[in-house]
Amino acid sequence: MASIDGLTSTGLPVAWHVSTRSGSGGGNCVEAGPVLDGSGRFAVRDSKDRSGPTLIFSAAGWTTFLIGLRTDPPA
Template identity: 65%
Template sequence: MSESMPVAWHISTKSPDNGGNCVEAGPVLDGSGRVAVRDSKDRAAATLVYPADGWTAFVLGVKVGEFG
């Protein structure tokens, strides 16, 4: 992901100390609907970017317990 693309990063309120061992996710602010994800402990590492429909499918899967 290009450093020039701004992202509205969010850390889960369920994360210890609002950080710790978690990831940050947020919408890429370019109108594409994509969502970026990064490691909160290593923000300089790779950032993954998902298309809007892929992110929506993932979130719905989490909500229905598909992954655990």
């Protein structure tokens, strides 16, 4: 994954990474990365709309989200 350092739409600094599941030129493009403020939070956004909305997960919320994906992956 390529790292993209930048700000969220809320001004938070994030070390963005393009998902390996994002296709080339398709409609499913996602970037995620840790918020670089020491909080342990994680940010997710649509890589086609980098200035658009950003989801911010707490550290515990991000862990729960990942566990959910691994135990019941989307079809």
